[in-house]
Amino acid sequence: MKLKSLLVSLGLLAGASFAQAEEPLKVGFVYVGPVGDLGWSYEHDMGRKGLEEYFGDKVKTTYVENVPEGADAERVITQLAKAGNDLIFTTSFGFMNPTVKVAKRFPKVKFEHATGYKLSKNLGTYVLRTYEGRYISGVTAGMMTKTNTIGYIGSFPIPEVIRDINAAYMGAKSVNPDVKMKIVWANTWYDPGKETDAANALMDQGVDVMLQHTDSPAPLIAAEKRGLRAIGQASDQSKFAPNAHIFSVRDNWTPYYIKEVQAVMDGTWKSQDFWGGFHDEMLTLASINPNLPKDVRAKIDATYTAIKSGEFKPFTGPIKDNKGNVAVPANHSLTDQELAQVNWYVEGITDEIPH
Amino acid sequence: MDSELIVQILFAAVKTGTPLLFIALGEVICEKSGVLNLGQEGMMLMGAVVGFLAAYGTGSAGLGVLSAMLMGCVMSLIFAVLVLHLGANQVATGLALTIFGTGLSAFIGSGVVGQTIQGFQPIAIPLLSDIPFIGKILFSHDILVYASFAMTFVLMFVVNKTRIGLTLKAVGENPHAANAIGIKVLRVRYLAVMFGGMMAGISGAYMSLVYTPMWVENMTAGRGWIALALVVFASWRVGRIMLGAYLFGLASIMHLVLQGLGWSISPNLLAMLPYVATVVVMVIISADKFKEKLLAPRSLGKTFDPRQMA
Numbered sequence: 004m005k006l007k008s009l010l011v012s013l014g015l016l017a018g019a020s021f022a023q024a025e026e027p028l029k030v031g032f033v034y035v036g037p038v039g040d041l042g043w044s045y046e047h048d049m050g051r052k053g054l055e056e057y058f059g060d061k062v063k064t065t066y067v068e069n070v071p072e073g074a075d076a077e078r079v080i081t082q083l084a085k086a087g088n089d090l091i092f093t094t095s096f097g098f099m100n101p102t103v104k105v106a107k108r109f110p111k112v113k114f115e116h117a118t119g120y121k122l123s124k125n126l127g128t129y130v131l132r133t134y135e136g137r138y139i140s141g142v143t144a145g146m147m148t149k150t151n152t153i154g155y156i157g158s159f160p161i162p163e164v165i166r167d168i169n170a171a172y173m174g175a176k177s178v179n180p181d182v183k184m185k186i187v188w189a190n191t192w193y194d195p196g197k198e199t200d201a202a203n204a205l206m207d208q209g210v211d212v213m214l215q216h217t218d219s220p221a222p223l224i225a226a227e228k229r230g231l232r233a234i235g236q237a238s239d240q241s242k243f244a245p246n247a248h249i250f251s252v253r254d255n256w257t258p259y260y261i262k263e264v265q266a267v268m269d270g271t272w273k274s275q276d277f278w279g280g281f282h283d284e285m286l287t288l289a290s291i292n293p294n295l296p297k298d299v300r301a302k303i304d305a306t307y308t309a310i311k312s313g314e315f316k317p318f319t320g321p322i323k324d325n326k327g328n329v330a331v332p333a334n335h336s337l338t339d340q341e342l343a344q345v346n347w348y349v350e351g352i353t354d355e356i357p358h
Numbered sequence: 359m360d361s362e363l364i365v366q367i368l369f370a371a372v373k374t375g376t377p378l379l380f381i382a383l384g385e386v387i388c389e390k391s392g393v394l395n396l397g398q399e400g401m402m403l404m405g406a407v408v409g410f411l412a413a414y415g416t417g418s419a420g421l422g423v424l425s426a427m428l429m430g431c432v433m434s435l436i437f438a439v440l441v442l443h444l445g446a447n448q449v450a451t452g453l454a455l456t457i458f459g460t461g462l463s464a465f466i467g468s469g470v471v472g473q474t475i476q477g478f479q480p481i482a483i484p485l486l487s488d489i490p491f492i493g494k495i496l497f498s499h500d501i502l503v504y505a506s507f508a509m510t511f512v513l514m515f516v517v518n519k520t521r522i523g524l525t526l527k528a529v530g531e532n533p534h535a536a537n538a539i540g541i542k543v544l545r546v547r548y549l550a551v552m553f554g555g556m557m558a559g560i561s562g563a564y565m566s567l568v569y570t571p572m573w574v575e576n577m578t579a580g581r582g583w584i585a586l587a588l589v590v591f592a593s594w595r596v597g598r599i600m601l602g603a604y605l606f607g608l609a610s611i612m613h614l615v616l617q618g619l620g621w622s623i624s625p626n627l628l629a630m631l632p633y634v635a636t637v638v639v640m641v642i643i644s645a646d647k648f649k650e651k652l653l654a655p656r657s658l659g660k661t662f663d664p665r666q667m668a
Contacts, residue, residue: 037464037575039471154618187617194579195570197610200374204614207366221570224474243474243572353620 028090028268030054030260031083032066033076035095040193042218042237043254044068047094047117049238050256057261061268072097077104084109090267092117092260096161102126113272115263118163120343122274129259132280133163134170134342135310136252137214138317139288140234141174142306143249144182144212146299147232151181154205156198156215156222157188160357164216166345170317171214172352178302185210186354195221206231212249223247241290250303253289278339281311318342323350361491367615368495368608372503375607377402377561377569377578379506381585382592382599383513384430384557389589390517391550392530392657393441396452399582400459401433401555405562407467410573414470419478423502423563430559431552433459438551442544445661456582464575477571478502502564509557514596526550530655533662543662558582591635593653609635 032051036044051064065088067079076098083091084105090113093102099119106114106126114126122128144153153175157164168186175182185208189201194217202213202222206229213233215222220243226233227244235241235251259279266272279285288307291300309315320331324347331337337345348356381398388395405426413422437455440446478500487497496507517523528536529546537543565581566573584606592598609631 039464039468039575041472041574185618185620187614189614191579195572195574195577196374196377196565196579196581199570200370200611201614203370204611204618207363207370207615208618210618219570219574220572224570224572242472354617 027061027063028058028264029086029088030062030064030264031086031088031091032064033070033079033083033091033093033095033098034066034068035070035072035097036068036193036218038066038068040218041220041240042193044094046238046254047092047256050260053257054260054264057257058264062264070098073101077101080105080114081108084112088112090115090264090272113267120276122276124274127263127274127277129277129279130339130343131254131285132278133252133254133286134167134317135280136286136288137167137170138174138310139303139306140214140249140252141171141176142178143174143295143299143303144171144214144232144234145175145177145179146302147249147295148175148179148182148212150209150211151179152183152185152209152211154202154210154213155184155186156201156205156213156217157186158192158217159190160188162343162345165348165356166318166342167216168352169345169347169349172349173317173322174306176351184352186352188357189217191217193218195219198222199225202226202233220244235289239289241292246292246294248290248292249295250291251289253287255285255287258284276339278342281307282313318345324348325350325352363615365491365494367611369498370611371604371608372495372499373569373607374611375603375605376499376503376506377564377581378585378588378606379510379600379603380561380564381558381582382588382603383506383509383596384554384561385585386589386592386594386596386599387513387517387526387557388550388554389658390526390530390594390655391547392533392655392660392662393438393547393551394448394452394659395434395437395455395551395554396449396586397433397437397455397459398452398554398558398585399578399580400456400463401430401558402459402562402565402578402582403463403576404433404459405430405559406566406577407463407562407573409559409563410467410475410566411470413475413477413567414473417475419476419567422475422567423560426559426563427556428559430555430557430562432555434551434555434558437555438548441661442547442551445663448659448661460576467573467575470573471575473572475567475571477567500568502560502568505560510596510600517596527655530657533657537662537664543664547662561585587633594655605635 034044038048094117096118102116119128187201198221202225211231220240223233223244227247234249239251241248316336318337320335321333322331324330408429409422409426412425440451483497487493533543592602
C-alpha cells in the first residue's frame with residue numbers, strides 16, 4: 004500500500020515534469036475497503052474514474068485502498084498531501100479525525116471527508132441522502148410483501164443506519180398499514196457469510212422482502228435461492244439475483260467529484276457540508292426489475308419523482324418516536340443537521356436500538 | 359419458538375459450522391504432528407478463489423473443489439518447506455502465509471468479482487432425510503456437508519485406532535524419540551501439513567461454491583482464525599471438533615435469530631459468544647497444568663532438526 008502510493012506519486016512527479024502546458028490538478032482518494040468490494044469503495048472508485056474520463060489530462064488521480072480507520076489513515080493522508088495533491092477525498096466516517104489533523108498541517112491543500120461533520124477552512128464534508136432511496140425501498144417492500152413482514156439487515160447502530168431504518172419503515176407503512184419490520188444487526192459492513200446467515204435467519208421467520216445496510220450481495224443471493232425478494236445496496240447488484248432483485252439504490256459520486264474538482268480549478272471552492280440525493284443524481288435506482296407488478300412500478304416512479312423534485316421529504320412531521328415522544332413536530336422537515344443526529348426509532352418499530 | 363423454526367436454526371448451524379469443521383480438522387492433524395500453521399486464513403482464501411475460478415471456467419463445481427484442494431496443498435507446501443526444511447519460525451511463517459494468501463487471492467480473483475456460478479445443490483438422502491427432525495437437520499444438505507461427516511469419522515478412526523494415528527501422535531509428542539525408533543519425522547510432518555492445506559482448500563471452496571456462491575475479496579472474514587481457536591476449544595480431539603464447529607455455528611446463527619424474534623439482547627454480546635466460549639474452555643484447560651500437557655501436542659510449534667539431540 005505504502006509502496007503503491009509511493010510509486011504512483013513518483014509517477015505523478017515524473018509525469019508533471021514532462022507536462023508542457025498547465026499542470027494537471029492532482030486529486031487523491033483514500034478508501035476504507037478494497038476497490039473490488041462491489042459496494043461502497045467500489046462506487047467511490049467509479050467516481051474517481053468518472054472524474055478522469057470527464058477531465059482527461061487536466062486531472063491526475065491517485066488512490067490508496069484498504070486503509071484502516073486510525074493511525075494508518077493519518078499517515079496515508081499526509082503522504083497524499085505531501086505528494087502534491089491539490090484536493091483529497093477521504094471516504095469513510097472513521098477518517099474524520101485524521102483528516103482534520105492533516106488538514107490543519109496543510110492549509111493550502113483542500114480536503115473533503117465523506118459522511119463526517121467536522122469542518123474547517125480547507126475541509127468540507129459530503130453525505131449521501133441514502134434515506135431517500137431507503138424510503139422508496141420501504142414503499143416497494145410494503146407493496147411486495149405477502150407475509151406482511153419485511154426484513155432489514157443493519158450494520159452498526161449509527162445515526163445514518165437508524166435514519167434509514169426509520170425511512171424504510173415509514174415508506175412501508177405508508178402503503179401497507181399491517182406491515183411489520185424485523186431488524187437484525189450483523190455488526191459488520193462486509194462479511195458475505197454473516198450476511199447470508201442474517202438473511203436466512205430473517206427468511207426463516209417469515210420475512211419475504213429484505214433490505215440491507217451491509218455491502219455484499221450475499222443477502223440477494225440467499226433470497227434468490229429461496230425464491231424471495233431483496234433490494235440491492237450501494238452498487239447495481241442485479242446480476243447476482245436476476246429474479247429476486249427488485250432494484251439497487253446506487254451511490255453515484257461522479258457528479259459530485261466533477262463539481263468539486265471544477266470548483267478548485269475555477270478557484271471557487273469553499274468548505275461546506277454537502278448533502279446529495281436523488282435531486283443531485285448522487286443516488287439512483289439501478290436496474291429496476293421488469294418482473295415487478297405494474298402498480299408497484301408506477302408507485303416507485305411516482306415516489307422517486309416526488310422526492311427528486313423536493314415536493315416530498317420523508318422526515319416531515321408530525322412523526323412520533325416509538326416511545327411516544329414527538330420526534331418531528333408538524334409542518335417541520337428535519338434539517339440536515341438534525342438528520343445527522345437521528346437516534347430514535349419511529350413509532351411502530353417494536354425493537355430497541357442496541358447500545 | 360415453534361419446532362419448525364428450531365429445525366431451521368439447527369439446519370443452519372450445521373451449514374455454518376461446516377467450513378469451520380473442514381479447516382479445523384485439517385489444522386488438528388497438522389498440530390498433532392507438532393506443527394502450528396497460522397496460515398489457515400490465507401490457505402482458505404486461496405482455496406476459495408481457485409475453487410471459484412475453476413468452477414467458473416469449467417462449469418463444474420466438483421472440479422472447483424478439486425482445484426481448491428490442490429491449491430491448499432501447494433500453499434501448505436510453501437509453509438512446510440520453510441518451517442520443516444529451512445527451520446523457519448512457525449508462527450512468523452504462518453502469519454506471513456496468511457498475509458500472502460489474502461493479497462494473492464484478491465489479485466488473482468479480481469477478474470471474477472461479481473460473477474456468479476451454479477454451486478452444489480442440496481441432495482436429500484433417501485430414507486434418512488425422512489426421519490422427523492433429524493432428517494431435515496442432518497440429511498438434506500449438499501454433498502460437501504456429507505463429506506465433512508465422513509471425514510470426521512474417518513479421522514476419528516485413523517487417529518485413535520490405527521498405527522498411522524499412533525505415528526502422528528508420537529511425532530507430535532516427542533519427535534526425537536520417534537526419530538530414534540526409525541519414524542521419518544519430517545516426512546510425517548510434511549504429510550500432516552499438506553493434509554491441513556488440503557482441508558483448508560476444501561473449506562475455502564465451501565465458502566465460494568456453496569455458502570455464498572461468488573468470489574469477493576477476503577470473503578472468509580476470519581474463519582481461518584476461528585478454526586485455530588476451535589482446535590484449542592476441542593482440546594485437540596477430532597470428535598470434539600465436530601461438536602465445537604456446530605456450537606460455533608449455532609452461536610453465530612442464534613445472535614441473528616434472536617434479534618429477528620425481537621429479543622432485546624445486545625447483538626454485540628451475542629456475537630461475542632463463540633469467543634467467550636473459547637476463552638472459558640482455555641481457562642478450564644489451563645487450570646489443570648497436568649491435563650494441559652496431556653492435551654496439547656508437546657512439541658507443538660517447535661522446530662525439529664534430526665541432527666540435534668533432545
